[in-house]
């Protein structure tokens with residue numbers, strides 16, 4: 001079919017349309033980095049490295065735009081959707097929120113904002129990252145793989161080259177692995193008796209995929225989620241929004257949006273309240289310090 005001309009293949013025209021649109025977007029983003037470099041602004045991003053090393057790599061402008069763009073695309077929705085599911089869990093499981101805040105208060109106190117260097121002292125926050133990804137994987141069927149040889153499974157023949165999707169969500173909720181309460185959001189399942197992370201359990205879920213194509217950004221994603229959760233819970237309490245007569249409005253666990261391969265919660269209301277009076281000034285000072 002690849003030899004069919006676009007004018008008689010609508011699917012091909014669609015592919016070309018999106019390729020052009022995405023190329024323009026990725027080139028636009030990289031263009032800003034290029035401007036920074038020519039204006040002498042020190043830029044240590046991956047995009048800047050691609051530009052500075054373009055002579056050595058021999059990659060075209062379009063290819064480096066896509067190199068940065070695919071990493072950006074692979075890491076942005078997946079991370080933000082996982083954070084949305086986590087916010088959702090914070091509303092449904094307030095006891096988990098309190099336990100994480102107790103850990104943050106014990107390690108950080110209220111005099112400074114949590115930093116990356118604190119992460120090693122936050123086993124419960126790490127457990128919450130694992131549990132969020134296990135409980136509601138942003139890609140419940142992962143991404144497509146293909147069999148590298150002929151295979152048989154439960155009497156069915158699967159020829160070499162068959163496209164396969166793994167049922168990631170079902171694996172993550174397997175009662176044989178996670179027990180009868182697999183549907184419950186319970187970060188403590190990733191901890192051992194002394195409250196530390198169960199190191200013998202790998203990621204504790206299969207949300208990052210499998211084998212040679214496992215997500216290469218998983219370490220960055222784990223740390224991004226951990227610092228975001230830590231700063232948010234250090235700074236604020238997340239309560240359900242309230243209807244008349246102080247009735248809590250809670251999102252429904254089985255209401256979500258399927259967008260191609262991605263599953264995200266429907267938009268929901270919540271009530272976010274600073275935990276102590278200095279919070280907003282401290283966050284603003286931290287933002288200014290980092291800029």
Ligand code: HEM
Pocket residue numbers: 070071072074075076078079082138139142143144145207208209210211212213214215216217218220221
């Ligand atoms: C919570 C966040 C994330 C989730 C749930 C996630 C999930 C996944 C999944 C399911 C795959 C396919 C694995 C397979 O084929 O079995 C994948 C691949 C990939 N991910 Fe992630 N990802 C996340 C964050 C990131 C970040 C932050 C980056 C980059 C900074 C990234 C970069 C990539 C890349 C480049 C691939 C393709 C790897 C390959 O095919 O060799 N991901 N990710």
